[in-house]
Amino acid sequence: MSIDAVGARIDARAWGWRHAGRSGWALSGIDLAIAPGERVLLLGASGAGKSTLLHALAGVLGGDDDGEAHGQLLVDGQLPELVRGRVGLLLQDPDAQVILARVGDDVAFGCENLGVPRDEIWRRVDAALTAVGLALPLNHPTSALSGGQKQRLALAGILAMQPGLLLLDEPTANLDAHGVEEVRAAVEAVVAETGATLVVIEHRVSIWRELVDRVIVLSASGGVLADGTPDRVLAEQGESLAAVGVWVPGFPPARPVRAPRRDASVVLTTEALVIGRTARASHDEPITLELERGRALAITGPNGSGKSTLALTLGGLLPPVTGTVSAAGLANGAGEEPISWKSRELLTRIGTVFQDPEHQFVAATVRDELAVGPRALGLPEHEIETRIAHLAARLRLNTLLSANPFTLSGGEKRRLSVATVLATRPPLVILDEPTFGQDSRTWQELVALLAELLDDGTSIVAVTHDREFIAALADQELRLVGPTRARHDDVEATR
Amino acid sequence: MSVLTPVKGSQAVYRLNPVSKLAASAIISVTLVLSIDWVSAGVALALQIVLFFWAGLGLRPFFRRTMPIWIAAVLGGCTILLYGRVSGETYFQFLFIQISDGSIELAIATTLRMLAIALPAVVLFVTIDPTDLADGLAQIVRLPARFVLGALAGLRLIGLFAEDWRSLELARRARGIADRGRLRRFWGQAFALLVLSIRRGAKLATAMEARGFGAPNQRAWARESRLRSADGVLVALAIAISTTAVTVSVLTGNWNFIAAQS
Amino acid sequence: MATAIEVPAVEQHRTPKPTSRWRVIDIVVASVIAVAVGLVYFSWNLIYSPASAPLQAALPGLQALVYGVWLIGGVLGGLIIRKPGAAVYVSLVAATVSALLGSQWGLLTLESGLVQGLGAELIFLAFRYSNWRPIVAVLAGAASGLALGINDLVLWFPGATPVFGVIYTTSAIVSGAVIAGLGSWFLVRGLAATGALSRFASGRQAEVDA
Numbered sequence: 001m002s003i004d005a006v007g008a009r010i011d012a013r014a015w016g017w018r019h020a021g022r023s024g025w026a027l028s029g030i031d032l033a034i035a036p037g038e039r040v041l042l043l044g045a046s047g048a049g050k051s052t053l054l055h056a057l058a059g060v061l062g063g064d065d066d067g068e069a070h071g072q073l074l075v076d077g078q079l080p081e082l083v084r085g086r087v088g089l090l091l092q093d094p095d096a097q098v099i100l101a102r103v104g105d106d107v108a109f110g111c112e113n114l115g116v117p118r119d120e121i122w123r124r125v126d127a128a129l130t131a132v133g134l135a136l137p138l139n140h141p142t143s144a145l146s147g148g149q150k151q152r153l154a155l156a157g158i159l160a161m162q163p164g165l166l167l168l169d170e171p172t173a174n175l176d177a178h179g180v181e182e183v184r185a186a187v188e189a190v191v192a193e194t195g196a197t198l199v200v201i202e203h204r205v206s207i208w209r210e211l212v213d214r215v216i217v218l219s220a221s222g223g224v225l226a227d228g229t230p231d232r233v234l235a236e237q238g239e240s241l242a243a244v245g246v247w248v249p250g251f252p253p254a255r256p257v258r259a260p261r262r263d264a265s266v267v268l269t270t271e272a273l274v275i276g277r278t279a280r281a282s283h284d285e286p287i288t289l290e291l292e293r294g295r296a297l298a299i300t301g302p303n304g305s306g307k308s309t310l311a312l313t314l315g316g317l318l319p320p321v322t323g324t325v326s327a328a329g330l331a332n333g334a335g336e337e338p339i340s341w342k343s344r345e346l347l348t349r350i351g352t353v354f355q356d357p358e359h360q361f362v363a364a365t366v367r368d369e370l371a372v373g374p375r376a377l378g379l380p381e382h383e384i385e386t387r388i389a390h391l392a393a394r395l396r397l398n399t400l401l402s403a404n405p406f407t408l409s410g411g412e413k414r415r416l417s418v419a420t421v422l423a424t425r426p427p428l429v430i431l432d433e434p435t436f437g438q439d440s441r442t443w444q445e446l447v448a449l450l451a452e453l454l455d456d457g458t459s460i461v462a463v464t465h466d467r468e469f470i471a472a473l474a475d476q477e478l479r480l481v482g483p484t485r486a487r488h489d490d491v492e493a494t495r
Numbered sequence: 496m497s498v499l500t501p502v503k504g505s506q507a508v509y510r511l512n513p514v515s516k517l518a519a520s521a522i523i524s525v526t527l528v529l530s531i532d533w534v535s536a537g538v539a540l541a542l543q544i545v546l547f548f549w550a551g552l553g554l555r556p557f558f559r560r561t562m563p564i565w566i567a568a569v570l571g572g573c574t575i576l577l578y579g580r581v582s583g584e585t586y587f588q589f590l591f592i593q594i595s596d597g598s599i600e601l602a603i604a605t606t607l608r609m610l611a612i613a614l615p616a617v618v619l620f621v622t623i624d625p626t627d628l629a630d631g632l633a634q635i636v637r638l639p640a641r642f643v644l645g646a647l648a649g650l651r652l653i654g655l656f657a658e659d660w661r662s663l664e665l666a667r668r669a670r671g672i673a674d675r676g677r678l679r680r681f682w683g684q685a686f687a688l689l690v691l692s693i694r695r696g697a698k699l700a701t702a703m704e705a706r707g708f709g710a711p712n713q714r715a716w717a718r719e720s721r722l723r724s725a726d727g728v729l730v731a732l733a734i735a736i737s738t739t740a741v742t743v744s745v746l747t748g749n750w751n752f753i754a755a756q757s
Numbered sequence: 758m759a760t761a762i763e764v765p766a767v768e769q770h771r772t773p774k775p776t777s778r779w780r781v782i783d784i785v786v787a788s789v790i791a792v793a794v795g796l797v798y799f800s801w802n803l804i805y806s807p808a809s810a811p812l813q814a815a816l817p818g819l820q821a822l823v824y825g826v827w828l829i830g831g832v833l834g835g836l837i838i839r840k841p842g843a844a845v846y847v848s849l850v851a852a853t854v855s856a857l858l859g860s861q862w863g864l865l866t867l868e869s870g871l872v873q874g875l876g877a878e879l880i881f882l883a884f885r886y887s888n889w890r891p892i893v894a895v896l897a898g899a900a901s902g903l904a905l906g907i908n909d910l911v912l913w914f915p916g917a918t919p920v921f922g923v924i925y926t927t928s929a930i931v932s933g934a935v936i937a938g939l940g941s942w943f944l945v946r947g948l949a950a951t952g953a954l955s956r957f958a959s960g961r962q963a964e965v966d967a
Binding site: 524528531563571574575577592597598601604605612616620641642645646647648649650652653656685686688689690692693694695696697699700701703704708709 | 779780781782784785786787788789790791792793796797802813817846850854856865912913914915916917944947948951953954956
Binding site: 055058059060084085087088089091093095096097098099100101102104105108109110111112113114115116117118121122125143154157158161312315317318342343344346347351352354356358359360361362372373376377406420424 | 625626647648651654655659662663665666667668669670671672673674683687690691695698699701702703704705706707708709710712713714715716717718719
């Protein structure tokens, strides 16, 4: 049974929104008309209010409790709050969109809310799951799905409501390359079949370039900056968009120039290392590797192959199941294996930057956050002050020193988590997906910083699926090919 | 063990409607709590033990799940033994402690009572699937759907708590503060977990609203929650156990209404 | 072709009027908080006996000094959500979570949760759901403690002496006031500082004050 929906129309006239408790308008003076069936890519600098616009179109911004609006924003000539079933909104975080414990129930949720009769619900559930390519039994637990699968599940749930307007708010930002492709293909299939109107926000333009027929750019100071065909808008605005962090094809971020290496001593080796989160091994084949000073090792592989586990094991945070991790070159009197080091000893030897920066935050202000490491080492106050000032300047955090770390933007949090690790100057830095979901500006800064560290003699281990990152920085690549094999490669320098 | 993955099986107890399990547990709890005497509690407990074998939970998981109850029941009994109302002959006295005939009897009654009330509750609750419970509460008991489903969705986030907690632990080791101050670190981690969870909850709420949740129209139900004859049997059994226990207790003159304890 | 509605000439920093209807985000976040608190209850259930035993040995009834942990749910819920019924709801759901995880008391845990939540709720109601200062939190915690004391004495310790009863209830009240009342108030302030409560009045107040 196919899914029918006629595309929805969007009309906006001088529309604006202000969140409650803030003095500035998130959006103002928006004039738009989107015809049924159009496919639109929405771009703009961070803070331009793109997400707010999408939430408004979905009718989930809230009422008087949450803020005030002026102007007019209509979907199919009606207020968005009144036509919620007509509009589907897909958000960025796969985990925060799973509502029920079983696949079938989750997809049926939207239909239940709309009052669809029971038989019809289950028919739609089947059709929706097929349309997004999720061939799973209806009682499959939703907690056992990958990121890409969860996003497709959410998409199926939206699809079952048979919406005329599909809104996607950075749907692939938290996914690896495989997941991105899955979601893109699913959206393409859905839009082709239903003829629904599509509005996408994404800062990687290349993902949606072929699918959309219109690009709208919002200005950070209010109003619409540009509106037209992808070719025209990207040609006109491409450079300024790239400058604010959008990944525009044709305007890639700059790659750093590397200096020649001086010291080639070994810092880290593993011997027949078998890793695992618990006592059971998650990766069967023993891993043997060697890392030298000033070199960068990239760990790659598909989801679930144990990349993060390996990074945490190398960092002395998880014990090896069998085999050893040996950091004799870093030991400085502390014993050979990082896992045996005390927490404070790790600070000056190996620094680990987690995939989710929020897991690392322990203080109430950015300044205190930067001071945690040096304080734990017992450094004198003036030394701590110097280090904080230096890092804040280097990583553009000086205006944020008294802010609460949780209130920072995504890019700022990433910079802060890297800065806290660098505060204690470890000779080996391990990063777990450092460029995940980052805009191009932050990417560029991060890569430049890491290149500087490498030139200074710091070694780097990075778990990543970002091929550009690997090409810019990595000297070696360790590919975890599924849970059974590992392959070493020397990365060709393409600079 | 996770509250989201209930014990599964094919025995009858797994097919019962969660609402009837709640009702059965409520009936037993309310009647037994009205009196503190060892006869009513003992009779109820004996009858329940027979039923537990019928429920087929299995001896080892049963004891694993109910161990805290056994411990607490014994401790509760000890409290009463030492500090309970004095009557009859006194056997031991020290400061506030006074062990007497009366307190011994009350202690035994307290222990048996705790067991008789708590054990069936655990057996029944352990087999409840949260989604089915939500369906039952909303469709049969007619609690407001917004609250029941909102609570269910929030409950799901438990699963992510464990992963986040592990990451938070490892991160503290990496930040150099894991050597000392375990208690302080625990509360810091708990706070961070709360922050992450509230944020995720807010996003989840937006996602649910985007799927039409909370709208004023009448909601449909994809899974029907129905009461079957087996549910009636369960409730009848609960009533039977309760009335038998109370009757035996009253007839043997042991009934000890708690409100009369002034 | 814009036919815009008139934008107000003077842009004021308008604080929205509080409504008593629960939004979806109120329900979900209240549930999340309740789940987290329920987990704390569950862990506390497992370890409270050794923690309270020395208190009990010193003075019977004094073990209630550590029972304030079980009263956090109601006060915290009220302070964060700030809507009628929040204290009862969070307290009840937290108790349900700890019951589902296998606490000792089964259904009566829910009853305790309800009664204790009501204690806090009545205080918030008395202040007409518009005063959220520390003193109100302390009173709400104390009221929960009183409810816990009475509830436990009637249902679980009907055979105890009046002295025990007085000590138990007083300890519970103090514990509720300090741990649940003051503790929750500081916790909410900390949460608001992280921006996690930005869609709640409790979060925005902190922004305005800061």
